[in-house]
Amino acid sequence: MLSVAHLPVLRLNAQGKRQMDWSALMGLIIPMFFITSLQMVLNLTDTWFVGRISTLALSAVGASYYLVMMVFLLLGGVGLGIQTLVAQAEGAKQSELALHWVWCGLWTALATTPLFLGIAQAGPAILGVLHLSPEVTHLAVNYWIPRMWGGSLSVLLIVLTSYFNGLGRPKYTFIIMTTVVVSNIVFNAWFVFKLGHGIAGAAEGTSLALGVGVLLAFWFFWKDSLTTKVRQHNYWRPSWAGVRQVLALGIPTGLFPAMDVAGLSLYQIMQVTVSPVDGAATQILVMLTSIAYMPAIGISLAGTTLVGQSVGAGDIAWARYCARIIIVMAMAYMIMVGVGLFFLRGLVVPWFLTTADSNSDVVIALTMHLLVIAAFYQVFDALNLAASFCLRGAGDVRWPTVILLVLSWGVFLPLCHMLTFKPDQGWVHFLPQWGLGAVGGVYALFVYTAGLGILLGLRWFSSAWEKKAKLV
Numbered sequence: 001m002l003s004v005a006h007l008p009v010l011r012l013n014a015q016g017k018r019q020m021d022w023s024a025l026m027g028l029i030i031p032m033f034f035i036t037s038l039q040m041v042l043n044l045t046d047t048w049f050v051g052r053i054s055t056l057a058l059s060a061v062g063a064s065y066y067l068v069m070m071v072f073l074l075l076g077g078v079g080l081g082i083q084t085l086v087a088q089a090e091g092a093k094q095s096e097l098a099l100h101w102v103w104c105g106l107w108t109a110l111a112t113t114p115l116f117l118g119i120a121q122a123g124p125a126i127l128g129v130l131h132l133s134p135e136v137t138h139l140a141v142n143y144w145i146p147r148m149w150g151g152s153l154s155v156l157l158i159v160l161t162s163y164f165n166g167l168g169r170p171k172y173t174f175i176i177m178t179t180v181v182v183s184n185i186v187f188n189a190w191f192v193f194k195l196g197h198g199i200a201g202a203a204e205g206t207s208l209a210l211g212v213g214v215l216l217a218f219w220f221f222w223k224d225s226l227t228t229k230v231r232q233h234n235y236w237r238p239s240w241a242g243v244r245q246v247l248a249l250g251i252p253t254g255l256f257p258a259m260d261v262a263g264l265s266l267y268q269i270m271q272v273t274v275s276p277v278d279g280a281a282t283q284i285l286v287m288l289t290s291i292a293y294m295p296a297i298g299i300s301l302a303g304t305t306l307v308g309q310s311v312g313a314g315d316i317a318w319a320r321y322c323a324r325i326i327i328v329m330a331m332a333y334m335i336m337v338g339v340g341l342f343f344l345r346g347l348v349v350p351w352f353l354t355t356a357d358s359n360s361d362v363v364i365a366l367t368m369h370l371l372v373i374a375a376f377y378q379v380f381d382a383l384n385l386a387a388s389f390c391l392r393g394a395g396d397v398r399w400p401t402v403i404l405l406v407l408s409w410g411v412f413l414p415l416c417h418m419l420t421f422k423p424d425q426g427w428v429h430f431l432p433q434w435g436l437g438a439v440g441g442v443y444a445l446f447v448y449t450a451g452l453g454i455l456l457g458l459r460w461f462s463s464a465w466e467k468k469a470k471l472v
Helices: 022-051 055-091 095-111 113-121 123-128 134-149 151-166 170-194 199-223 225-231 240-274 276-312 316-352 360-375 378-393 398-420 437-461
Strands: 010-012 018-020
Touching (some): 022 199, 022 316, 055 134, 055 151, 055 199, 055 240, 113 134, 134 151, 134 199, 151 170, 240 398, 276 360, 276 378, 276 437, 316 360, 316 378, 398 437
Antiparallel strands (some): 010 018
């Protein structure tokens, strides 16, 4: 075990007892909180621009949004795993190893480029099997293709920001993501309105903004004091053994959120299938609840770094203590936002729609109903996020992935199908169908989120993860 001086956010009091260094903790959490809040702003901005087009366009983005995110997470898992590897190397004071991991991640991210381009071209075939209306399918394809063009840029950005986060230097990530958000607003306004590209312009603007972020991130990476050693050593050269290890951790790490998002994608597609109104209301719900879960992901990302560095330093007890604080903070934040959304729903929902749209009043009424239900599951989602990210820092990714798969595909999706569709609407006909539309879908989401939060919370507090806690 390394000395206490190597443990993150720790200080000794006058009696020599270990205490939390709250200033150092907040110095890590606050930038990560704002980093993921910027991602939330990015999502809300895209939704606002698309909402200016039409309810049909908003419904089309709803049909493809989670599907796009699933592909990004599945192929971008290599980037997500980098934070754990770098944090553990940093905790063990092995700076050269941290550099080795980030270069392995960068080469692996570049290798995803042909995969993303192929998936982009397959967009009409992929979205065509969803049996959406021709109008919605056409718009969804227009959004899908340019969004996938920027896929490998997203993975490169995840690798580089995960490196900075793993080192406990989130200020770089904050600057990078701020630049991406500002660029996205400028590019979206240009492509959607000035050039008249419509829904495709929203995707084009986002992909171009990611490219700007990658250039800035790599500049920070190259100029960072640690990376000056790159010129003296061969860290930049591809290491196939290192790439295999990155994939060994990155694939299950990416599979966990990807399968979660895959289930949510089908949930959202079900609502679009019912009607454009249900689809648009669900898309607005997803974006508004991101005000709760995206910043909470920032808090939870700090948990990945703290647990990873503590495990790397060989101190499981400190990892456990840091995680408890992260879990409490994430839950407190999401409860607060859930209450805020409940009481302010009448003010925020109309902002996403134009009064010129004939369906706007119906969509607003339905979305406000959905928000009432969604406000009550925020506490479970907070437990889900914080526990899963802390488990990731310990290298415990397989068991949480299995639990997610079982709950998502074995409970959530069948229940969502039963509650959403009327008897003549469903994709399958061997299940009962109660036809509650988007309201039924959000009830199923409540059950799923509660189950996932409880089981992952039990996994962490049972200490079963400690058997997995070792240097990856």
